[in-house]
Amino acid sequence: MAVALTLAATWLRLTLAPAESGGRFITLSLAAALSALYGGFRAGMLSTVLGMVLVNFFLVKPYGSLAFDDLREAFWLNLWHFITELVVVGAIALMQRQNRLWREAGEAVRRSTRQLEDTFEHSATGMTHTRLDGSWIRVNQTYCDLIGYTRQEIETMSFRDFTHPDDLGLDLSLQARTLAGEIDHYSIEKRYIHKQGHTVWVHLSLSLVRTPAGEPDYLIAVVQDVSDRKAIEVALRTSERLLHQAQNMARLAPWQADLVTGRFTTLSGAPGFLDLPFTDYGAADLLAIIHPEDRPLVQRQWPLAVKGEVAYNVEYRVLIGGQERWHTVQAEFERDAQGRAVRALGVTQDVTERKRTELEVQRLNATLEQRIQLRTQALRGAYDELESYSYAVAHDLRSPLRIINGFAQALQEDNPALDAASRTHLQRIMAASKKMGELIDGLLKLSQFARGEVRREPVNLSAMATHLFEELATEHPQRAMAWSVEPGLQALADPALVEALMQNLLHNAWKYTATTAQPAIRVYARVLDGQTHYCISDNGAGFDMARSDKLFQPFQRLHMPNEFAGLGIGLATSRRIVQRHGGTLQAWGTPGEGATFCFTLPAATDAPGG
Template sequence: MLDDRAHHPTMPPRTPHPDSMPGIDAPATDFGGPGYRRPWPVRLGRVLMQWRPDKHPLWLRLLVALVLTLLAAWLRMALAPAESGGRFITLSLAAALSALYGGFRAGMFSTVVGMLVINYALVKPYFSLAFDDPAEAFWLNLWHLITQVVVVGAIALMQRQNRALRRATELVRRTAQRLNDTFEVSAVGMAHSHIDGRWIRVNRTYCELIGYTEAELLQTRFEDFTHPDDLAVDLELLQRTLRGDIDHYSIEKRYLHRSGRVVWVQLTVALVRQSDGAPDYLIAVVQDISHIKSVEQALRTTERLLNQSHVMAGMASWQADLRSRRFLTLSGSHVVLDLPAAELQAEELRAITHPDDLPMVDRTWAAAVKGLLPYNIEYRLRIRDEYRWFSVRAEFERDAAGHAIRALGVTLDITARKQAELEIRQLNATLEERIRERTQALQAAYDELESYSYAVAHDLRSPLRIINGFASAVVEDEDGLTAAGRQHLDRIMLASKKMGELIDGLLKLSQVSRGELLRQPVNLSDMAQRLLCELSATEPERLVHWEVEPGLQALADPPLVEALLQNLLHNAWKYSARTPQARIRVTLDSLDGVRAFCVSDNGAGFDMGRAAKLFQPFQRLHGPNEFVGLGIGLATVRRIVVRHGGLLKAESAPGQGAKFWFTLQPPLQR
């Protein structure tokens, strides 16, 4: 919109609406105030001026003309005798009225009928069409006919021009209405201004654009709501327009809304000149483009972030025209990959592709263009005389027939990753060899340790048997044996027995760790029932309630599983001996989300703070005066579970029993 540079106390009157302008179609009360009516001659004249003969059928117009003509002939004969002059006077009036009512044809019809009536009734001999003086009659009738043609033709021409004038007036009214509606209801701000800056018209949209009412706007200067950074450019272009250097100008500028926010607009100003070339007035159109500017700013921000992402990720985005076989990188991302140019032809790309990768690239590209598989490959390009690895992905735009017309893709430099993968493969190969060597050494040491443990345990049995045998012989020979000596011999025999049990424990641990693991289907429910029955038979005086969940199945080594259950159930039986209502349960449970077997009791339990020693050989959490044992059972359980690749967990509290979970399969890898 044109910026007004002058103050005005009031808004100049708007151009009146065409419907309110007095004219041909204006109502009779337009002048003189409410209730005013024009004189009847004026009203009659307006009716005659607005009369349209073509709105009535021809037969009605001719009938009216006939009636008027006969009435005029009767009136002529009634007013004066036939011998008096002026025989055509009243008939001329009838023809004129017929023309006014029915147009040219009705007027001429009245003329012809009137001539027949006059010549028949008022010319001697009366009531015949004979003439005493034919020459006189001919010239009188010819002159009357010519006169009537002129009069009727003039009336018809006047009516025709009047109709044309009414059509033109209506067209002007409608055009003015459309122009007024276009100005007032336009979705863009519009204004007309005098050359000196006085407003002519300003529409509502412009006022709403900057948040001012029409009256408030007229009391401001355009500098008051134009952004200071845009003011100089606007003034310069306006002065050039007024000087005649340019006819119009269009700029993007900022307005300051009444609320303080910035409104971006597209301003177009045009100068309208008079017919002699002198400046007349200015037309301004203002369109709100704040949303477009916001989108542009967002796009610039996105492009900047995209460029940063390209640099940080070492990535380039591109598009390819499949018809021209032209590849174009976007946002200057070719610099990130150090490509030779932003635009490359297909043959140029093929020329820098590694020869070993070229067949694969061609084959994959052709299949992807046909839509047979996605384009996601890795290959090498020669950049600055060295080959570098790139990962390339692309998607295709297709026409209605499904033919690919354009490709959009990204290319990522993965040279560092490929080098790291190569180094990892080399390191893995080295590590595998070292692990193999270490495993062999560990296996040899383990086998040697197991053999040593077995040999030591086996060889210790013989000296123990000798010690125990001689001690028994001395006991049997009681002669000369004092009470103190007898007590010493009992201690020797008890210690040798304890050492024998320790040797048996070592042998048992050695046997658990030796041999090949043979997995077979095992029914843990049946096995647990049998073992609990055997424990009950050893102490029939104890009342123990046990519960074994049916259908517990596992794929494991049967002898090892039996040893595992025997140790867990033996511990549950032993540590619940001092519980009045002992209870032992074997069920299926969950261990860290994995299906697991559970053996639980309500016996003495133990302190979880000392659980670190729970599965170590010969480590006990209870004193020998509380419960007998060597501390071998749970160590054996742990070795059996580990050999099966399973998990083992214990949970307890003093006086609240204990629960042991175990699995016999390696956990699934997620």
């Protein structure tokens, strides 16, 4: 560009005026100034030198050559032109450089201002600039989000409007001290009331900015949301209180030991409930309060635990204030890189009450066992005496009954001429003696099932019930009975006793379906509450559940003798057999619709190897 401008200026000079007219460097000076203005110092000087060559070639005689008629004149003229252009071009270049520095400085100021504004606006903390009267200069978006209001809403409010009333007084007093010059800034934790009504905890830092003259200008507030930290602090304090309460309730005391110095320190106010005379003590102090009989245990276990050979879990007695107390102590150890224990962390629990209770229970158990043995011996003697009495009574009653029955038969046979009334009386005497004999047999049978050892063997109830049904069908061929037995019913019981149980229940069902048009008896099992119940159901006479309390009592019957024969001993015997096996016998019935009897026995799979 400098070359082009210089050539154009030379052409313009040659065109506008002849060489002899003077002012040969004027247009070339303009070209050099323009070149310096747009190209800088080097471009201006290039235009100057090139212009001097062209002027001396075209405008100095002899024209068209670089020869000079007056060399001295040409030298001073060219020197003056060069110096002038050097000053002009240098001044232009200096001005350009200064302008460039000013532009760069202005751009730096704008960039710094933009960065400050971006820092203010996009800060992770809320920031505000406020005037001394409390009005807002600017508020960033984080501050708006913190309290839930828009910028437009905040501009119509004061910070007093959303500061918690309990925190406003402290904030205003500190702000007044700042404006009075007592302090330059302050930091507090305070609460804001969010637009939605909930509380927001913040950490507020407020600083006063002064003018160059030292007068208060405006306030800068930096606000950080610390609600999560506050919630954690509250939860931590609650946990600490609960932990302290739990320790007091369980009488647990944590402690730590510096194994290098040999000092033990209790934590969390342990002496309050452990009654320890100190909070910091050495090994000798600890051994001094341990019961002499328990010291060898502690002295043996502690070194082994420190070496890591055993776990430290020791129970021993301590003597505090002349009283004996029991402590259970557990500890874990922190070790260095070489495996050496450097610190112990442990818990001591006061178990005095438990130990006293255990000792009292042991004493009571010892005396109770003695009392039980004495009571058992007494009951066994009474039971044996009762059994002997029952047998004796039954045996002694049999002889008079046989005599009564024999003489009644003899009277009937030896006196055929007796009138009808007398014969009726004799028949009633013989029937009553027979009934009495049956009652004695039932009493002996009930007594028989109440004594002796119970053998436990696998019993096939299905096969046993089928056999008994077949016997009943053979004894009563005239009965059209529909009976069914579920296959695979197994139990663990005494075979003889269970056979008597099944016989009583099946005979009972067979008897009470005698008047039913289509009698049916079913033997099956069902599971209730995870336990197998063996059931016998019939559709016979049934019974009233309101009178079921008499069902299993000896010699108690729910039907009249003229309806169904019996002594009322079968169900009592059945329940006694089931109870001796550790089971239960229950009954359900409805008059005219039948009855169901269910009993439990140990399952066959409970037998060894079953």
